[in-house]
Amino acid sequence: MKTPIILGIESSCDDTSAAVIQGKKILSNVVSTQKIHQNYGGVVPELASRAHLQNIIPVVHQAIQLANINKKAIDAISFTRGPGLLGSLLVGTSFAKSLSMSLNVPLIEVNHMQGHIFAHFIEDESKENISFPFLCLTVSGGHTQIVQVNDYFNMEVLGETLDDAAGEAFDKIGKILGLEYPAGPTIDKLSQNGDKDKFKFPLPKLEGIKFSFSGIKTSVLYFIQKELQKNPDFIKENLEDICASVQKTILSSLLDKLKLAIEITGIKNVAIAGGVSANSELRREIKKLELEKNCKTFIPKFEYTTDNAAMIAVVGSIKYEHNKFSDLKTIATARYKM
Known part of the structure; x- marks a missing residue:
């Protein structure tokens, strides 16, 4: 049986990220950090959502390239539904739904905080499970x-x-x-x-x-x-x-x-x-x-501490194994309880 390949998308705050995972093994994890917020001493929501719009296509494209797969090999799309900045979440949610429709693959919503916790389930030979x-x-x-x-x-x-x-x-x-x-x-x-x-x-x-x-x-x-x-x-x-x-x-x-x-x-x-x-x-x-x-x-690992799509992808992989899918009616939510 083929081990499923999941594309994860994270856009809850000021980092646009995409990752590809096969089973629990990370094939790629790309993060684009928005530097513009340094000028303001904190994240400006409107600027964050605009930057996500600019970054999401090249970031996803790079993640697929680095994973050395064809996009048709993707079995499901997982994405951060919340919690986070609503404008930022809307960009990731809308893109994930569109890509899910175009590839005709399932959609998997992920709680951002669950993603942080599940980073511990990413396959890594150097650490104990x-x-x-x-x-x-x-x-x-x-x-x-x-x-x-x-x-x-x-x-x-x-x-x-x-x-x-x-x-x-x-x-x-x-x-x-x-x-x-x-x-x-x-x-x-x-x-x-x-x-x-x-x-x-x-x-x-x-x-x-x-x-x-x-x-x-x-x-x-x-x-x-x-x-x-x-x-x-x-x-x-x-x-x-x-x-x-x-x-x-x-x-x-x-x-x-x-x-x-x-x-x-x-x-x-x-x-x-x-x-x-x-x-x-x-x-x-x-x-x-x-x-x-x-x-x-x-x-x-340090690369899985800050916001990243690898943690979203691993939740997606686990949910895929348990047939926990979302439909296209799902919407981004700034407050999303685990």
Whole structure:
């Protein structure tokens, strides 16, 4: 029996991506990142959707070429239905539906957050396969949540942010510090040479598995404004220590809640996913759970942390195996529960 070939399309925010997967083996994964948003310190939805319109055809064409297949070999089209920016999602959804009709192949809708989690099922000989059940800390610029994954289609969100996502907090604090968007990777890099205990920033103490990151932005803003009045060069002279202290505060919240989820559920398989899972300090701290909590930890490859179509394609492949298809009436949705 022929192993199905799935084309995945991701357009939930500011990355246009297409990937081809055969079974769970990635044949190609192309990502076009929109640089224009750096001028504005964050993603501008209207500009993002226009850029997707320009990028989607060449990106899909390149993914098919790199996979070394004919488009007629594609067995199904998987695409991100949501959550995300509606204008961006509409571009990917409309293209996927049109291509599905022209090739006369099934259409498979994918939840973006499920895609991040399912990146752990991409075939990779260099890492151990993850098994059910497992906990996944999914953390990015738009989302922060801990999910209990019982099987492919049985997942429960144990807790999530009440306001801003962790990645959003990194980016907005980076803007306060004069760093380019996206600021998360820069803060991570600068933190390596900083004193993470130099400055203290508060986070609310929330019961249960809940996150809140809006307060730390305000705290950092007032702190910086106060220090700049005393010393106009304060940021320049203390940038590495500020970044390290901010990073420690945000990551401590993520790790404390993840440890609580382990204690509550007793689940010992623990994964991270999403753009912030590329953070080097978070990766080091997650590995420590293997000794501290007697867990097995699973960390995705860097290319599968930020938004990419490989993760959408692997969900498509799994859904194809289980005959879970969508029809042409499906529509993009900015809010899409798992």
